[in-house]
Every structure is written in C-alpha cells, then in structure tokens.
Amino acid sequence: LPTTLRDVAREAGVSIRTVSRVVNEKSEIADDTKARVLAAIDKLDYRPNALARGLVSGKTSTIGVVIPEISDPFFPEFVQGVESVARAEGYSVFLCNTDENADLELKSIEVLAANQVDGMILCGSYLSTEQLQDVSARYNIAIVTSRTPRSAAVVSIPGRDGLEQITAHLIRLGHLRIGFVGTDIPERQERYLGYASALQAAGLPVDPCDRASTRIVNVETARQSAIGLLTQRPGLTAVACYNDLAAVGVLQACRDLGRRVPDDLAITGFDDIPLASLVTPALTTIRVPRHSLGEKVMDLLLRVMAAGKGYAERQETPIQLIVRDSCGGRQAADADGAKI
Amino acid sequence: LPTTLRDVAREAGVSIRTVSRVVNEKSEIADDTKARVLAAIDKLDYRPNALARGLVSGKTSTIGVVIPEISDPFFPEFVQGVESVARAEGYSVFLCNTDENADLELKSIEVLAANQVDGMILCGSYLSTEQLQDVSARYNIAIVTSRTPRSAAVVSIPGRDGLEQITAHLIRLGHLRIGFVGTDIPERQERYLGYASALQAAGLPVDPCDRASTRIVNVETARQSAIGLLTQRPGLTAVACYNDLAAVGVLQACRDLGRRVPDDLAITGFDDIPLASLVTPALTTIRVPRHSLGEKVMDLLLRVMAAGKGYAERQETPIQLIVRDSCGGRQAADADGAKI
DNA sequence: TTGTACGCGTTATCAT
DNA sequence: ATGATAACGCGTACAA
Secondary structure, three states: OOOOHHHHHHHHOOOHHHHHHHHHOOOOOOHHHHHHHHHHHHHHOOOOOHHHHHHHHOOOOEEEEEEOOOOOOOHHHHHHHHHHHHHHOOOEEEEEEOOOOHHHHHHHHHHHHHOOOOEEEEEOOOOOHHHHHHHHHHOOEEEEEOOOOOOOEEEEOOHHHHHHHHHHHHHHOOOOOEEEEEEOOHHHOHHHHHHHHHHHHOOOOOOHHHEEEEOOOOHHHHHHHHHHHHHHOOOOOEEEEOOHHHHHHHHHHHHHHOOOOOOOOEEEOOEOOHHHHOOOOOOEEEEOOHHHHHHHHHHHHHHHHHHOOOOOEEEEOOOEEEOOOOOOOHHHHHOOOOOO | OOOOHHHHHHHHOOOHHHHHHHHHOOOOOOHHHHHHHHHHHHHHOOOOOHHHHHHHHOOOOEEEEEEOOOOOOOHHHHHHHHHHHHHHOOOEEEEEEOOOOHHHHHHHHHHHHHOOOOEEEEEOOOOOHHHHHHHHHHOOEEEEEOOOOOOOEEEEOOHHHHHHHHHHHHHHOOOOOEEEEEEOOHHHOHHHHHHHHHHHHOOOOOOHHHEEEEOOOOHHHHHHHHHHHHHHOOOOOEEEEOOHHHHHHHHHHHHHHOOOOOOOOEEEOOEOOHHHHOOOOOOEEEEOOHHHHHHHHHHHHHHHHHHOOOOOEEEEOOOEEEOOOOOOOHHHHHOOOOOO
16 A cells, blocks of 8 residues: 555556666666656655665665663763764664663564664663674674673773772762662672772771672662661761662662761762752762764674674773762862862 | 565465555465465565655654753653553654754654654754744644643643742742853743742842853753853852753852852752652752653654644643752742642 | 564566 | 666465
C-alpha cells in the first residue's frame, strides 16, 4: 500500500532506475524528465524505504547509543553531544535504555546490530570487560568507560584521578575521618581506589568500615546506605561519593539524621550534573564535560566506522574540581585555583 | 561478509527454507536436521538481518518514541513505562530526542517511518496541531498531549484542571496576588488558562502583567523571567508555574533576590519530577503518574497498530495535588485530603 | 518433513 | 541520459 519506486516510475512513464536517480540526486538527468518524476513523487507521496535501501547498500546512516539509565542526569547532555556531531555527519541516532541490566544491554546491542546500524556508542556499560571486548570486536563500537578493554575504541573518564583530587581537597580542609559511598560492582572500583589512594598518600588509614556500597547507585540507595554508614561510624566528618546522585542521597540522609551539611558533615560528588548546583547546599564535585565527551566519542566512532571493527584508540576526558558549599572552606579552596 | 541463511544452509547441507524454519521456530522439523542446522548457526555465528526480515514481512517489531527534550526529568519514567509494556509485547524501542525543535521532530518521525517502525509514540510534541493530525493519519501513532487533534489516538494530561486545582490551593491559603511563570507557545496555554480560571472563580483579577513567559521552559529560562516578574510586580505573594523545572527556576530567582520561600513567596510546580522533592523547600505540585502514563500510551499504540492508522481514541491521565513545603500551610492542605 | 522459487523495495552494473 | 536486470537477505506459497 505504500508507494514504491515502481509506482512512481509508472506514473512518470520512466524506468525505476531513473526515479532512483532523481531521488538520490546522483548523475545528471534531463530537466523535463526530472520534473515529471518529481511531480509523480509529489503526487503519490512517495517515501523511500530505508530497509530496502540499507539492505542493498549496506549502509543505514543510523547509529545506536546505548545507555544504562535514562533517568540518570549524566546522560542527557552526553547524548546531545553525540547527536550534534552525528547530525552534522548525516547520521540519525537511536537511543536505547537498558535499565542497568547487562542482559538487556546485550539484547539492545544485538537488536541495533540486526537493524544494521552503522555504529554504536556504549556509555557506562554494565557488560563484563570480556563482553565489551567481544562486541567491540564484532561491531563498530566506541565506548565511554573507566575500564581498560584490551583493544577497543574508548574515551575514558578518569574516575580514579577525580576521587584522588576531591579526597585530597577534603584532607586539605582538615578532615581526618572520611567515608565513601559508592557501588560494589567489581568493574567500578576505580573511584573508590582514588579515594583510598588519597587517604594513603596523606598517611590516613583506609578502613573498609568507612565505606558503604550498593549495586545500583542512585539517590535512594545512597540515602539508605548512608543512614547506615553514618549511624555506625558517627566519627566521620566527611563522605566522598561515587557520583552526584549518591551525594544528594547522603544529603538526604543527613536531613533524616538531623546532621548539618557542611558543618557536621562534608559531602562531595562526581559528574557535576545540573542537580549538583540546585540542592542545598550546592555540591562540591568533579565536573565531567558531558557534551564535549559526547562529541568526542562520536568523533571516535566516525574513525571506527572508517577504519573498521578492529580499530583501537584510547582517549581521556579532562575533569575539573568544582568547589561549592557542601564542604565549607570555599575560600581555602579558591586559593587552590578551583572555581565555580 | 556477515553470515547469511545461505551460508548456514550450505554448511548444514539443507535448504534455506529449513534454516529459516529453525530460526523462526515455526513448523516441525526433524530433530537431527534441526540439531545440524543449530550447530551450523552456532559455528558460523549467524545473526538474522532485521532489514531483510522487515522488508519481506512488513513488520519490524520496533517502535519509536519521540521526545522533545531528553534532559527534562519528566521523560525518563515515562519512557520506562512505555518500554515495560513494549518489551512484554516483543517490541524494541528506539528513542529519539528532538531538542524542542519542530523540524527535527518531523525529521525524526520520517526517519523512524522510513525505517518501518511498527508504531510511534509522541510525547510533548512541538508540532502544530495540524502537523500532528497529518502524521497520525499517515502512520501508526499514539500521542501524549493536552491538545485536541480532531481524530487521533491520544492520552491527555489535564493541565488545565491541574492548574485550576493548585491555584485554588494557593487561594485557599490566602493568596490574593498570584503570578504565573510559563511558556508563550500558543498550543501550550492550557495550564495558564487553568490558573486564570481559578482566579476568576475566586473573583480575583487576571492581570497579564502578573505573568512571565518564555518559549522554552527550563530552570534557567524560568529563573531569568522570574527575576523580571518579581522585580516588576513586588506585590506578588505566590507564583504558580507551568512545571516543576520552572518552579525550581523561580526558587533560584528568590535566592538571587533574597526572598524567602514560602515566607515571602509561595511557589507551585507541575509534574512532580524527582527534583521536586529534592530542592529546598520541597515543591508543592501536581503529580503526573509518568510510568503508568507510559504504559497507557503504549497500550493505546498497541490498539492503534491492531486497528490501523485511522484509529482514534482519547484517554486522560489522572493527576493529584501533592502538598509539600513551597507554599507553607501544610496542615491546612492536609485537611483538604491532599497528601505527600 | 523438506526444497524451489518468487517477491519485498532498493541500489548498482552493465548496456544502450 | 536512460533502461533492463541482477543482487541484498529473508519469508512464504507451492511442490515434492
């Protein structure tokens, strides 16, 4: 029932090939036949079938972006970054949400692949490093991760560095008992390691009991585990968090427990999502330039698609300490060169 | 180079048809040939080409969801609602973000259509009512909107009712000078109309100068326009907002201006996004059940796909007044039967 | 139970 | 400049 090239060709009294030509604006065509074809296209309201096109040409001009959690404020700006360069290069982007579920993620990847997208971007994947390795060997894939797959195209977020920096910041402010709220996913310990490393560098003990973890990290899970941590370890004067959502959860926990921030407890985040500056007190955090990160992976994906599946490259996104109000000591920090 | 049915058939020593059968688990096949085929599939790592499949079958088992602004916290839970029922029905969902741009939205719809998705869901569309009418006549589409396209499948959000309710709430609390911060998009005046209607019902004047509008509504635009409004109309004791993001913007404006909330100014939102209960003070707002709204439109889309493009139906999502701290008077409101 | 052959709507390779 | 015609990978009558 939808109009096809054939219908248009019949209507215009030309061959299919000719119609295809005017549609794709390839080789030269006589002005009058072109006009006739255009008229027929318009009259019959013809629209090319992308499936047929992709089947024969082997190119769909689409890419897939797979993210684990659509409600995490980290992703919107990232996706917009991806889209801006994708659009400029003539690609349409399909977004897939996987609910922080590795099976669903794998499924999404296979569906996208089955639909012959020209490339995929994985951000914050829940796949095992091995699976990550697998799929990026099989398809055109660019990844955003802190991990180190043996050979793949990845832009990494220096989570370890970030937590080292921000924990050092807390230490400079005089904190001696600093906790950590994060995730217990084995592949996602780099931020915790940064925290621990900063403690060690300062000669402070790293006590596993100063740490609270949940698998999924969001405001609510962090709030719950922070309530536990803060009651069991009342001596903590600061808590470094896996990300801003966790920090907001700890903030909520303090509200529940009647502890004032930053007076009774200092809190730090990671990512600098918009929410970070909207809560009270505004969060001291590590900024990850999400929009440009998106542009950067898409650029990388372009290179992957040009070079083929084997292509490997590793880049790192810059980060920046942002000092706000959740740790107090704003003046002291300003002297360190940090800014809003 | 990717493996095809042909390759598998050759490897297993059977016909293409047979392979196709075991892949699709249709009619009965002898156990041994089935095993042979399965082995070949496994060995050659065969994966069906969804394009070819869709081309011949006319069905892709995919749907598209088009949203205007991925960074608006309204959408994540909505999308998850859609996905939950889509998944249960065997559909994969591709999400498209249109940056609140009607042209991009139309483009996205056409791309999805060209890719032969079985249906689409439009939420918060920026298309004109006429365009909305057009596309839903041309494709299988279910819409979430407050508008009234002549004939289409839509689930509506009673924005007018909502603002009537929440403005009445403000009036009950004793406010006589209530402003409004919203959008100037002509198709999106229903919430303003609800606000105006509540004022009139209470015998209060509706003064256009008590209103501030921007085209795009987000925290930053609302903050700016609220600063203008509050300086020019210092007599306002309350501001009703188009949505929670705007309300948070007004909250920021109050911070900038040194006005205390709710003491100096009461503020109300709409949507009850997670952020609404994270800011200080927490927002009094209208709750829109986003997850179930998503389920509801997806159910509707299922009916559209079954019945065909002509299908029209109209539903409405329930809403609920949520009283928190941004207007004070929590006890008085509790007496009205509202709750957290 | 299994195989043959056609068609889905395109693009692309030849001729003409 | 234009027209046949063969793919592309798969589903499905129809045959066997």
